[in-house]
Structures are given as structure tokens and as C-alpha cells.
Amino acid sequence: MIPCDETTLGWWDATRERRLTVQRCAACGHHQHYPRPVCLACGGLQLSLVDVAGTGVVETFTVVRRAPSPGFEPPYAVAVVALDEGPRLLSNVEPWPDVTIGARVQVRWRPLDDGRNLPVFVVV
Ligand SMILES: [Zn+2]
Numbered sequence: 001m002i003p004c005d006e007t008t009l010g011w012w013d014a015t016r017e018r019r020l021t022v023q024r025c026a027a028c029g030h031h032q033h034y035p036r037p038v039c040l041a042c043g044g045l046q047l048s049l050v051d052v053a054g055t056g057v058v059e060t061f062t063v064v065r066r067a068p069s070p071g072f073e074p075p076y077a078v079a080v081v082a083l084d085e086g087p088r089l090l091s092n093v094e095p096w097p098d099v100t101i102g103a104r105v106q107v108r109w110r111p112l113d114d115g116r117n118l119p120v121f122v123v124v
Pocket residue numbers: 025026027028029030039040041042043044
């Protein structure tokens with residue numbers, strides 16, 4: 001899960017409204033995720049958050065069959081999702097038996113205790 005700090009606060013705030021966002025660089029137009037202080041393409045510092053559709057494709061995945069710590073309920077799929085806008089997210093994809101490389105996915109939101117929401121994906 002992305003830590004909540006001054007660089008990522010706006011991203012987390014958008015999840016309270018169930019909006020998935022990525023950073024866009026004003027200098028070169030590059031989109032990136034997760035939020036960082038600088039543009040990975042040009043080093044620019046003028047980054048803003050823009051909404052994305054929340055759709056993409058499973059680029060790769062693994063099925064976790066053993067809980068890494070209490071609170072996890074295996075089996076579940078952890079996948080790299082390539083958003084249609086380009087950036088990639090590491091996330092859960094459900095239902096795990098249906099996950100395949102190349103599967104189309106759509107974001108869903110898992111509520112957290114403090115009002116934020118965690119983006120997860122479902123196969124469509
Ligand atoms: Zn840039």
C-alpha cells in the first residue's frame with residue numbers, strides 16, 4: 001500500500017471520493033504512478049493529479065496461497081495492472097481464479113477504516 005505522506009496525500013484524498021488518479025507532468029505530459037516529487041521522464045517538478053478511467057489490462061500476476069501476516073485471506077491474486085492511460089499499479093485482482101495475463105480489468109474500491117478507499121480490480 002502506498003504510504004500517506006506529503007507527496008501522496010492528494011492521491012489518497014481522491015480515493016475518499018473513489019477517484020483513481022495518476023500524476024501528469026506539466027512540462028512533458030508524462031503520466032506516472034505512484035506519486036513522486038519529480039517527473040521520471042524529464043525531471044520536471046510541476047506535477048498534478050489527473051483522473052483516469054480505472055480500466056486496464058493484467059500485465060503479470062501471482063496467486064498468494066499463504067498469508068504473509070494476520071489479516072490476509074489467501075488465496076488472492078496480486079497483479080501488475082497496466083492502466084489504459086499508461087501507468088502501472090500493483091494491486092489485487094478478483095476473483096483470483098479468473099485472473100489471466102491480458103485480462104481486462106476495472107477498478108473497484110475497498111473501504112479503509114479512516115474514510116480512504118483502496119483501489120482493487122475485478123476481471124470484466
Ligand atoms: Zn516530465
